[in-house]
């Protein structure tokens with residue numbers, strides 16, 4: 007039999023390797039930025055066209071390359087950063103694999119211009135799909151400029167897999183921000199389609215954060231600092247009251263490298279325990295420095311995970327350091343032993359004013375007056391019951407803390423009204439207000455301020471008010487959006503909200519869908535979003551809530567197609583506007599909700615596929631009592 011095994015030609019091997027390294031424009035941006043940093047640049051410029059699909063260019067003022075190095079840099083496993091395997095355990099550079107340029111050159115048109123300090127002329131190389139097209143001397147400033155054009159020109163399948171420009175741009179911006187945050191001592195600029203997105207002069211860490219996330223960030227930051235034998239921690243956490251629902255502003259850097267770590271995130275979240283408003287996430291910019299020998303970054307080139315030798319110690323230190331910082335800025339109790347969480351001041355409670363307890367003295371009371379001794383258990387005639395009304399106030403806003411099952415509150419006396427018994431289906435379709443107001447006696451009651459209970463022919467139905475309302479609103483929004491007949495209320499004064507560049511890019515992408523729901527947008531630029539009109543179904547103060555929820559729902563991907571975009575919008579708006587658990591509903595609202603729910607196309611599940619109600623039949627009850 008003839009031999010059949012062959013070595014793959016270089017350009018094929020490179021293309022295969024490229025599949026690992028280059029997944030999207032953002033991966034190219036990351037590799038090139040890191041090369042510029044490794045080259046000791048003090049100023050780095052990123053120019054992007056069409057979210058990087060047409061052009062990604064990085065210009066640095068780093069050490070440049072000689073003409074031989076320039077040619078070599080595109081060879082696979084060609085690197086100046088390590089020479090022996092031992093170097094792997096003491097890495098001070100971002101790169102070390104020598105794969106990035108070879109991979110990028112295999113799947114794009116690349117133009118390199120570079121000149122080292124002291125050389126009179128530089129080198130200009132052009133490569134297309136691993137083939138050198140041009141190599142010549144050229145006049146160019148000190149440093150390196152690398153332009154990557156028409157990414158995936160030779161792999162149509164991959165090119166087609168790229169997402170919309172705004173999604174790809176968001177990934178590019180994410181990478182840019184991560185690198186810029188890791189290196190405040192380097193000046194960065196970023197341009198997209200000729201417009202300037204970021205201009206970040208060199209400065210300290212705080213200036214860099216503010217440069218990226220906007221001027222208001224300044225007042226939100228609490229410094230964090232700690233130094234121990236195995237670790238230094240530096241950076242900032244965002245005050246709990248400014249936390250958002252999005253995960254957008256969670257940054258860990260280990261030895262100046264951005265990493266993701268669910269474990270360390272958990273440590274930070276634990277330090278914020280009890281301080282964050284409902285469902286909010288901690289925001290942070292944390293820089294850890296550890297001995298490079300104690301971590302392993304030698305995993306997948308595009309992965310941001312990292313392995314630590316002693317994760318548990320890191321966890322504990324991080325948690326207590328942040329707790330301490332929050333405490334120092336009198337944001338949290340400083341004590342750091344295992345507290346009984348029931349003794350903590352609830353988050354909402356700290357906003358309440360201090361009330362001095364009243365001591366009332368009965369000046370007419372004479373202990374020596376002869377009054378027949380009361381019988382055991384009987385009340386003394388002159389003894390007044392202490393005034394205990396208003397004790398509920400102490401618990402206001404604490405519903406969310408209540409342990410499930412600890413209380414069962416019936417808001418109303420059980421009523422024997424039976425709206426469903428008279429025919430659930432016919433009733434449900436009837437106009438809601440009429441149905442509700444025609445009933446004097448309530449046939450529903452609220453349980454734990456969370457569930458609506460009502461009787462039905464076969465027994466009882468328990469409705470989750472939040473999920474049910476989501477279903478109702480969802481169908482309503484969907485109708486409005488698809489029919490495009492939603493009504494706007496024009497605002498007298500435009501509402502101006504600030505968002506990060508990334509968030510605005512997202513909003514821009516969803517603009518049409520949002521406009522179909524009734525939003526009217528004015529200017530969208532810089533970090534400003536101007537809103538001139540809003541849907542009639544929401545109030546002005548709900549707008550930020552709706553948009554925040556939307557941004558957090560869209561964190562990972564903006565749906566491309568029209569329909570799924572509409573659907574996501576409707577779901578997200580329904581989620582943010584639906585009544586929450588903990589809100590008391592009067593009988594009219596309860597019945598309105600019940601009737602609207604059962605008038606829905608799919609009353610039994612919420613837009614996120616959870617049950618909206620359960621039923622308990624008479625048989626179920628009988629069984630329970632056996």
Ligand code: ADP
Nearest residue numbers: 041045079085086101102103104105106107150
């Ligand atoms: P790695 O960064 O893993 O070494 P790359 O393929 O990214 O591999 O780069 C190959 C080599 O090209 C680098 O080791 C470096 O010597 C050189 N190089 C790449 N980019 C630059 C740059 N912007 N300035 C100077 N040298 C560079």
Ligand code: MG
Nearest residue numbers: 037041101106
């Ligand atoms: Mg590199």
